[in-house]
Amino acid sequence: MASVSTTSAKRDSHEQNHLDLLLPDLPKGPLSMYREKASFCWKQLALFLDGEDVIRFKKTIFTALENDPLFARNSEEHLSLERCRELTFLRCKRIMEYDFITMDEAMAQPLKLLVLFSCLAMYDMSLVVKYLLNCQVFTNAVASTGSERHSAFVEQVRSMEIFGCFALTELSHGSDAKHMKTKATYDADAKEFILNSPDFEAANVGVGNMGKTATHAVVYAQLCTPDGKCHGLHAFVVQIRDPKTLMSMPGVMVGDMGLKLGLNGVDNGFAIFHNLRIPKENLLNHTGDITPTGNYTSSFKDPKQRFGASLGSLASGRVSITNVVVCNLKLAICIAIRFSATRRQFGPRDDEEIPVLEYQMQQWRLIPYLAAAYALDHFSKSLFMNFVEFHVGLLFKDKSARQAELGREIHALSCASKPLASWTAQHGAQECREACGGHGFLAMNRLGEIRNDNDPNCTYEGDNNVLLQQTSNYLLSWVTVKHEDKVPIESPLGSVNFLERFDDILGQRFPASTVKDCMDSSVALAAYQWLVCYLLRESYKKLQKEKENGSSDFEARNNSQVYYCRSLALAFIECTVLQRYHEYTQDSSTPSNLQPVLKRLCALYGLWSLSKYMAVLYQGGYCAGEQPGRVIQHTILDLCGTLKDDAVALVDVIVPPDFILNSPIARADGELYKNLWTTMLQGSKVLERPSWWAEFCANKPNIGSLRPKL
Ligand SMILES: CCCCCCCCCCCCCCCCCCCCC/C=C/C(=O)SCCNC(=O)CCNC(=O)[C@H](O)C(C)(C)COP(=O)(O)OP(=O)(O)OC[C@H]1O[C@@H](n2cnc3c(N)ncnc32)[C@H](O)[C@@H]1OP(=O)(O)O
Numbered sequence: 133m134a135s136v137s138t139t140s141a142k143r144d145s146h147e148q149n150h151l152d153l154l155l156p157d158l159p160k161g162p163l164s165m166y167r168e169k170a171s172f173c174w175k176q177l178a179l180f181l182d183g184e185d186v187i188r189f190k191k192t193i194f195t196a197l198e199n200d201p202l203f204a205r206n207s208e209e210h211l212s213l214e215r216c217r218e219l220t221f222l223r224c225k226r227i228m229e230y231d232f233i234t235m236d237e238a239m240a241q242p243l244k245l246l247v248l249f250s251c252l253a254m255y256d257m258s259l260v261v262k263y264l265l266n267c268q269v270f271t272n273a274v275a276s277t278g279s280e281r282h283s284a285f286v287e288q289v290r291s292m293e294i295f296g297c298f299a300l301t302e303l304s305h306g307s308d309a310k311h312m313k314t315k316a317t318y319d320a321d322a323k324e325f326i327l328n329s330p331d332f333e334a335a336n337v338g339v340g341n342m343g344k345t346a347t348h349a350v351v352y353a354q355l356c357t358p359d360g361k362c363h364g365l366h367a368f369v370v371q372i373r374d375p376k377t378l379m380s381m382p383g384v385m386v387g388d389m390g391l392k393l394g395l396n397g398v399d400n401g402f403a404i405f406h407n408l409r410i411p412k413e414n415l416l417n418h419t420g421d422i423t424p425t426g427n428y429t430s431s432f433k434d435p436k437q438r439f440g441a442s443l444g445s446l447a448s449g450r451v452s453i454t455n456v457v458v459c460n461l462k463l464a465i466c467i468a469i470r471f472s473a474t475r476r477q478f479g480p481r482d483d484e485e486i487p488v489l490e491y492q493m494q495q496w497r498l499i500p501y502l503a504a505a506y507a508l509d510h511f512s513k514s515l516f517m518n519f520v521e522f523h524v525g526l527l528f529k530d531k532s533a534r535q536a537e538l539g540r541e542i543h544a545l546s547c548a549s550k551p552l553a554s555w556t557a558q559h560g561a562q563e564c565r566e567a568c569g570g571h572g573f574l575a576m577n578r579l580g581e582i583r584n585d586n587d588p589n590c591t592y593e594g595d596n597n598v599l600l601q602q603t604s605n606y607l608l609s610w611v612t613v614k615h616e617d618k619v620p621i622e623s624p625l626g627s628v629n630f631l632e633r634f635d636d637i638l639g640q641r642f643p644a645s646t647v648k649d650c651m652d653s654s655v656a657l658a659a660y661q662w663l664v665c666y667l668l669r670e671s672y673k674k675l676q677k678e679k680e681n682g683s684s685d686f687e688a689r690n691n692s693q694v695y696y697c698r699s700l701a702l703a704f705i706e707c708t709v710l711q712r713y714h715e716y717t718q719d720s721s722t723p724s725n726l727q728p729v730l731k732r733l734c735a736l737y738g739l740w741s742l743s744k745y746m747a748v749l750y751q752g753g754y755c756a757g758e759q760p761g762r763v764i765q766h767t768i769l770d771l772c773g774t775l776k777d778d779a780v781a782l783v784d785v786i787v788p789p790d791f792i793l794n795s796p797i798a799r800a801d802g803e804l805y806k807n808l809w810t811t812m813l814q815g816s817k818v819l820e821r822p823s824w825w826a827e828f829c830a831n832k833p834n835i836g837s838l839r840p841k842l
């Protein structure tokens with residue numbers, strides 16, 4: 133009989149073999165030095181974070197793209213706008229053919245939807261945006277704002293009989309959705325709505341997929357009844373092009389908005405409606421409906437609530453964007469860390485050059501973004517699952533108070549998580565670009581594309597600064613609830629529950645006196661809870677003061693954003709991200725050998741984010757004297773220094789395959805110069821003289837011949 137130790141050794145080696153088949157070893161080379169220094173096994177962490185099923189699912193998607201010539205990289209340099217759009221469309225169609233996840237599978241494992249979005253986003257942001265606008269944003273808006281009578285539109289999208297877009301923004305109104313001017317007037321005789329853009333300022337603009345491809349749009353318009361009454365913003369399904377010819381429908385002037393700063397695979401367009409008649413049934417009737425004779429009915433008595441509900445479908449976009457932008461951050465940080473681990477500049481001796489990752493400066497610039505990628509990734513997935521819970525409630529027509537509160541909480545969280553994640557990715561992408569020096573500026577290394585394609589995430593689905601106001605409004609509403617109703621502060625997801633200990637928390641002071649104390653992420657978490665309570669109190673006081681001084685509600689709110697409500701919303705979401713990541717890293721189900729590295733990432737994310745608020749922490753008296761500031765700074769540097777040896781392995785866990793990453797300076801083999809050089813030489817016409825060579829060689833300028841004669 134085999135001894136216990138032999139049996140367990142056999143089991144270990146069996147598990148290792150299994151892991152090696154699932155996640156093959158990465159090539160040996162210049163990155164091996166760091167891989168060998170890692171304090172944990174990257175394969176084990178990948179397995180813990182994703183699970184075997186998701187790892188296999190990702191592999192299926194990535195392999196399909198890599199083996200499909202339609203997805204070949206760099207096959208055509210410098211695409212024209214037309215070709216870029218065409219290629220993105222063809223790829224979008226191909227993704228529908230692959231049907232990586234069926235409806236039933238998505239219902240059973242909703243997180244796999246997010247995995248699919250992430251894999252496509254890592255390949256190309258334009259592709260994922262184009263695909264999602266049609267298959268998710270349009271269909272979701274139809275399904276959640278409409279009713280059974282609209283299900284045919286969803287079916288037609290699935291078979292690509294029609295192609296969808298989502299049209300809310302107008303030329304003269306974007307953030308202020310309530311004041312959109314497009315008008316839908318009911319004609320009781322014809323049982324139709326007549327859609328009109330009163331003037332060109334009411335034209336829908338910036339609408340993804342509308343420029344060239346969409347046949348149908350969810351259009352937001354003010355619903356007016358024959359009695360001349362306006363019932364506010366409602367959504368309608370509007371056919372804008374003929375699916376047989378892609379020519380515009382009569383009554384619709386639709387066009388393309390041209391080149392953008394990024395995301396050029398997506399055709400953003402405009403549309404003007406002139407007496408366009410649409411069937412009565414095309415009103416998406418979740419928030420309100422119309423009887424055949426033209427009477428308006430709605431289950432929402434409060435117009436403010438009705439307005440909020442009509443925009444409800446935007447929440448799924450904001451939740452999903454929170455995850456998609458983390459992909460951009462992951463791509464950028466993976467490139468910069470692999471580069472920094474192989475790029476050598478200067479050294480302690482003339483004959484020794486060290487990797488730039490060894491410099492404290494480079495560590496401090498990059499490793500916090502690596503920590504942020506891990507923390508935000510965890511948060512975005514957990515928020516998505518909260519959204520799924522809410523979505524299921526909607527599907528089952530849950531009218532409970534909890535469901536309504538859950539909706540409010542998810543709205544508040546997503547209105548701050550999209551800004552936090554998109555800005556972190558934006559700043560991170562720029563830092564990574566600079567951290568790779570001149571090589572980072574070469575388009576082939578992809579950091580410019582990542583940065584430019586990430587940029588509009590700060591604007592679409594709601595401008596970041598405007599959205600943050602929704603979160604601070606939500607937090608301030610709890611103060612009113614507490615004062616007026618004297619009920620406990622308790623939300624379905626618990627994100628605001630700590631506010632119940634408001635007075636107690638405000639009485640606390642920075643507790644850590646040594647770097648060792650500060651390594652525990654509970655220190656940063658406690659500081660964040662104090663910060664949120666303090667900013668909430670100060671924002672509330674500021675609003676009151678503004679009103680006492682004669683400001684209207686509108687003015688008071690606007691004059692309380694900078695340093696108050698805006699900071700409050702951001703601090704709250706950072707606190708929530710940290711809280712969730714802290715709980716995750718401390719959880720007993722997290723393998724003990726992975727806990728040290730995850731706890732370090734968590735502590736670093738917390739302290740690094742917190743360090744932006746040092747002035748407020750001192751201003752409010754949470755910190756006093758030199759010690760707290762110093763300890764925080766020293767701990768950040770200490771953590772960066774320790775995590776530096778784990779950084780390459782932490783990248784190996786989250787990085788996609790080379791084909792998807794598509795950055796010669798960051799391939800898994802770490803052969804920085806060979807890969808860069810080969811790619812440079814493979815460019816078309818690199819060694820040829822320019823086609824306009826004669827302009828230099830033969831046609832010399834007649835110097836001074838054009839000098840202005842005064
Ligand atoms: C088991 C099943 C599994 C299935 C899982 C489902 C998975 C689904 C996956 C979905 C995937 C989607 C993928 C998306 C990926 C995206 C890719 C990127 C595509 C990007 C394309 C871009 C599109 C666009 O940009 S569309 C245009 C976007 N425009 C905006 O966002 C406009 C911004 N402005 C506004 O939203 C409003 O005007 C706002 C919020 C600023 C409000 O302004 P206000 O006039 O001041 O009104 P206010 O008083 O604040 O609000 C009244 C009331 O309503 C509440 N409210 C407002 N909005 C919402 C909302 N969206 N949801 C809920 N409640 C809302 C607000 O809080 C107020 O309430 P009270 O305070 O309680 O009165």
Ligand SMILES: Cc1cc2nc3c(=O)[nH]c(=O)nc-3n(C[C@H](O)[C@H](O)[C@H](O)COP(=O)(O)OP(=O)(O)OC[C@H]3O[C@@H](n4cnc5c(N)ncnc54)[C@H](O)[C@@H]3O)c2cc1C
Nearest residue numbers: 298299300301305306307338339340588592593594595597
């Ligand atoms: C690539 C891309 C794709 C898009 N796709 C779509 C789409 O598919 N469908 C669609 O409908 N729209 C789409 N949009 C439009 C997008 O939703 C809007 O641009 C966005 O909602 C912001 O509106 P706006 O551009 O009108 O900015 P504005 O609202 O004019 O804002 C301009 C500036 O003013 C500030 N501001 C505005 N209000 C306030 C306030 N109350 N307090 C303080 N500051 C304020 C904002 O912060 C911003 O900096 C897309 C945009 C882009 C860039």
